Amino acid sequence: MEIKEKDNTHISILVVGAGPAGLAAAIAARSANKDADIAVLEKGEAVGNHNLSGAVLETASLKRLLDEARPDWRTIKGADSILGREVKDDEVQLLLGKELAVNISFLMKICKKLGLSFGEICNDGNSIVSISKLTRLLGEIALSLGIEIYTGFGVKEILYDQDNRKAHGVKLVDQGLDKEGNPQPNYIEGETITADIIILAEGTDGLVTEDFVVKAGLNRKNDQVFSVGVKEIIRVSQQKYESFGDNRVIHTMGFPLWLPIFGPAIFGGGFAYSCGENEIAVGIIAGADWKYYNFNPQKALEDFKQHTVIREYVDGGEIIEAGVKMIPEGGYYAVPRYLPSGSDEKTMKTVGYKNVMIIGDSAGFVNMKKIKGLHNAIESGALAGNAAIKCLETPEKAADEYTRKLESNSVMDEMKSARNFRAIVARFGQAIGVPLSIAGNLLPRFTMEKDYKTMTSRKFTFYTPGEFDKPTFVALAVTEHREEQPSHLSILDPSLCINQCDSLFNRACITFCPAGVYEKIGIDTRPANPSNCVHCKTCQRKCPFDNIRWTVPEGNGGPKYKLM
């Protein structure tokens, strides 16, 4: 059978990234039009491998999507256990020091009743999910609907025609290069795939998205800022799990990231959720605008696990999986949009441009008051999928249609209402910022600095001694890449590391990179172990000299999350 070139390299609707947003987009599109030609590209070896989240999910969007696309989805094997863990015990603890904790759940509930912003953290009616498992389920559903999913293909760049101001496809990452970048006998040049409509769903800090933002001239009112989330799944004894409970979520503020007055001050908090099968998920989310040159979020998680409230349950447990990812926290003002020249407040500014739509974490639809983005990722995906089908004949109108849907939908309402929360905290600190945020929407827009600019030579004091065991962590993320390929990480100007970073920040990347990618070799700082990379991209956002660049490695590499 002949392989016809054209049939196989052109697609009507191309989705970049098989995460919850991208799959939601594909599923919505396919259920709106059973004949639509839809393909999803994923750099991971399998769907779900690169997906990590807390996660407590507002399930409404997801259920609406699936009820529409596969009315029988509840009968799919595993669907029950993936979505069935409803939150029953929901508490917020303020940790004041390593031993002390104040349960402030009641305060949050009062806030919620009063309609105050940080009451939105409450989780009644939500479900505890593993996003990795949920994504696999969505992948299975997508395949059953006839959507094509291709794993193991990294996308290198978007192909954008500057003359016609239009994207016409993507170029894939080359495969089979050796370390020096020379073709091996099995070399395949990255192929060009053309598409009528492109949906960018790469997740946090998407490379193709940022490539498109530059090429198409999109703008953000505020720069995007990030948090770094570290998560571990810990298997504990049955007795301890029973005492923790099967439907419980704990969110914490304070220790170890923030303590009043003279303590450290990093935005963020910790969490512990029930996962079933005697497993508890624990994690720390730390604002990437930390000031401490020696800070490492994994060490913070280690400290967190030593706090009485958490230690009680996880002490003596076995870590069975671990991972890291970044969360885009810039909110409403950091969503990349196209501003037509001569536009005023009334002009619609599209999230994407013409036939390209940006969804989920790539757009930055995380609501910082709820500390949730998953429901918006799914919702924005569904909207983009519907917009794509509506605009199949007029692809250049897709971003307009999508943005119109977003603006009249809960996604943008939420994003608007939370628009100042993170910036106020960044500006005023948590003690004043959090209460002040009640009035957030009455205040003007605050700008935030890019995360890399905030580094100082101040030192963070960790409670647990010693260095974090990164090799074990990497093994628990089951991350690997083909060794004989060019490094996907590069340091732009080595002299900055040697002459400035060394003395000022003790080469911070070596400390904060969760996978131990960076090492000092001779006098240089080098990405010595790129194959350990867990694809969190913290390095390119937190290098204090903005001196690191992350590119997409050969497909199939990266972590293999199963339970995250």
Added chain:
Amino acid sequence: MSNYIVTVKQVPDITQITGNAFNPETGTLKRGTLPSVINKLDADALAFANKMKHLSPGKIVCLTMGPPKSSEVLTYSLSRCADHAVLLTDRVLGGADTPATANPLAYAIRKIAKDIFNGNDDYVVISGMQSVDGDTAQVPAQIAEELQIPCIAYATEVESINGKFRIEKIVSGGNQWVSPKALPYVVTVANYEYPLFASFRRSRWANKFAVINWTADDIKPTLFGYDGSKTRVTRVFPPPKGARKNKHCHNIDEFVKELVSTYKKGRSSGAFEGEETDYIVPSDRPGGLFQRNYEGTDKEINAYKQVTQALSKLGITKVDQLNESLVERVQEHLQEKLTKKMLQEMIEGYKTTQTSYSGDVWVIAEHDGKKTNDVTCELLGKATHLAKPLGVRVGVVIAGYQCKHMANDLIAAGADDVHIIEDVLLEDFRPGPYRNAVVDAIKKHNPQIVLFGATPQGRVLAPMIAYRLGCGLTADCTSLDIRDNSRQGNIAILMQTRPALGGNIMATIITKDSKIQMATARLGVMKKNRPDHSRKGNIIEHSVTLAESDVGFDIIKTELSGGSANLSNADVVVSGGRGLRNKDNYDKLVSDLAAVIRKKLDCQVELGASRAAVEQGFINRTHQVGQTGTAVSPRLYIALGISGAIQHLIGIENSEIIVAINSDPLAPIFKHSDYYMVGNAEEIVPQITEALRH
């Protein structure tokens, strides 16, 4: 112009086995936790086929047998190089062992040649040497046997000279270039660099490709499913726990201290087979015929113990007193109740008192023309141990050209009868003539057990012989014991235990529906007898008629690597792998460390290397440690920059202490080591050498 058929298999991805993959209570693998992938060596086979196709154009057809889900590996193959795909799927084909897998595959290959190649028999069958879940390496050789075509095993490279293929393959201690005489033939690929990547274009095409589905009815195999199988798994259990300490050392001093002190503690058991036997046939048992303490599992032994006591209380002492009505009466005397069915079977089981098999215990010798290989003596040690309680003789078959002079050593090593088959066509090992010679001798003498070494030679010869004789074969055994399985009416049968799934589980297997029980045994596991040159034995010469047409392929040249690494007898082996990056590093780091250890511990130290390091030319093939090189059992094995491919791990697992240094924290070797350090060997090794100097 020739066509290509690549057999591919879907296997669980054992590289992703983490703590979560095992059931914490039972220690067994949880079903469905591991993703399914194509067997790594089958991916290599596809790349190998693609290279052949470029040398001599033709179609590539990929073929797999399994449940419908296994069509995923066909999509994998199509998205890389295959032009056509056939899925053999049928419930009746399930539960098959190797001959019952090879047979339907061979019938499917015949049908592919007929339907897809339009009756053209100019094809090559290319298979991965073995699958990671079974590790048997039996199926490809048995496919060749069913098709009556030659098998070229352990291929690593192919080229074309004057329009004819030349294939490089691994042989014990070196490489060999061979040239197949005629099409068709089977090639098994032991390793091929540069597995193919999927292209998007091909992937999309593959996604829509209509794979051909065949059922058993379409191909009409003669041996299939559980009923066609010649072996049966009787027990699966986790490997002995705590075998390796898995201690992660963080500093050099600690590492060196652990290494030296554990070494000095010494070996726990001797290197030679002891005198005592651990089986007695029922008629000789001191407790009489009703004593059943040689069952396969402790659980069965205990159950029998209770029932035997109960029978004694009931005054039942003779076989002819046994009948159905005893079941309820026995039940009353039991502390733990047994099911009625089980009791019936057990009582029925007392009636069998004769051994299930008869004949001698045989070993197929392996030699280099001058002397026999170590594995032959190891097998003779085991054979003596098995034959003694059965009251049978130990026979050994040695085939070759001018090999008589080795007979006395074989007798000294434990053989009672040495069967010698000499022919000029047997001078070099080629599976065709060797198979004919050995099959001939077996047919004449009807042994009950035949043992082979799990070497490049034994692993291709044994499956062909077993298939031809219609007998079961278990590959790579690490333990062989005579036991009863009274409930099934089996007395004094060979229980063959082997690791599976990359050593993550152990399985005990017995032969069924066969006249002979055959097994290949891992190198270095079985213990030799202490050589006794005063032993007497018979030497029996066989004449055999061999034809040039049995040869299959011409040997162009054999490159046995020079030097004489005495790896199998070393106290310490220091090995380097690809992680050392170049020959200079290998030479310096490995030799320096070996020299210091030799001095410090006053022992015999040898240099070893992984297959990858040998391929890179760091050192010659005689130093290769692993399943395809030399299996070692030193007191201390040091792996530098070796990631731990499964073939390597198999070859070192009998080492008393294993220590490893590797920069990849995920390196599988760490799970199989006692002490390890994560880091760059180039930095760490000189520090260790220095620390040991003092």
